[in-house]
Amino acid sequence: MTAAPEAVPFFSQWETPDMTMAVLAEGARVALRRDPLWRNSGAATLDEYAVWADNVCGMACLKMILAARGEIVPTLELARRCAEHGGYVVNPEDGSIKGLIYAPFVTFVKEAFGLEARVMTGVATSDIPSLLARSRFFIASVSAGIRWPEREPPRKGGHLVLVTAASQAGFCFHNPSGHDRATQENAVLPPAVFDRFFANRGIAVTI
Template sequence: MSVPTITHPVPYYSQWESASWVPDFLSGTKDAADDPLWQKSGAGSPQEYAFWAPRMCGVACLRMALDFWRHPVPPSVPLVRELCEAGAYVREGNTVKGLIYQPFADHVQARWGLEARSAPDLSAEQLPEIIASGRLAMLSVHNTIRTPRAEPPSKGGHLVLAIGVSEEGVLLHNPSGLPDLSQEAATVSWARLDHFFAGRGVILGD
């Protein structure tokens, strides 16, 4: 497909407060509770922050979109609590179901007046038109997309924000991306995207 190059200047947010520590959090060499910036998350304790940080990819994507469209950006953990009340996350003990797209989209529309549409059948071919229209897309991908040459065991389960497109591929802000490699505006080729992308997500617009 012929794709014009379009990139929206979307600010980047990691799902951890210390984005430079992401490789250590992922490898387990550092615990999220030891994040020196945990209080910025608005959590009541390091333990509350450590529970939610690995699960906040969707929250990070929303915070990026809010900043892009010049809305006040809530701290991440209060935003998680808000989305739990809205039914977008369902916590049962130490397990969490979510992000659940429809209640998430309904809440985003009601709370901020943004366009938010659950897209259970979203194709990569639709992304150029979405981006060209000024919108953004949260995509469900496998988390190994942070190293695009990886061969993922499945598709979906992690949310990234599509902020641009080009002939080469889609540009992603990845809340659990690796510094200087796959965090900000990282290009994933159209061919490689198919290995990770589950064909669903949420479309956001102003």
């Protein structure tokens, strides 16, 4: 299997990483009101945190990328700044959040952090090792069900994970909504299993 890169810190999209099962059972807006660490997110209020945290898997991936070069930025600070660039769109009527929208995200990370990023579509799973040979990271669109690789996902896509290493033997990634340590930090899956969840798109990032 692919060796896990030790220099990439892990961050969950919730401030208390072991709350995933509660979020799945009760919904983020209910469960995350019990998160004792919510202020670490950079949210101004508990309401803001509970609304946004279920939508910031992409910002958690960005936070990990920045942390790999020594910068720690609160997740919701990243989300607000990304929204200013159009990476998220908030519905003023019901507060629902659309995003992550890839193209504005690429502009945001270039302007704010000097990161080189490219939107990638039509990516075959077998292409990911060579893609990572040219880019340091790949933010991959997968089913959130990747936390249970033994199950068949209802669909592909809808969630983002940070792929940090890949070979024909295995893909290593950080999952912002994994439910335990094994499915959160440096999770490793064979390419054929990863392929069942992968939506063939994502964002390549170089630091």
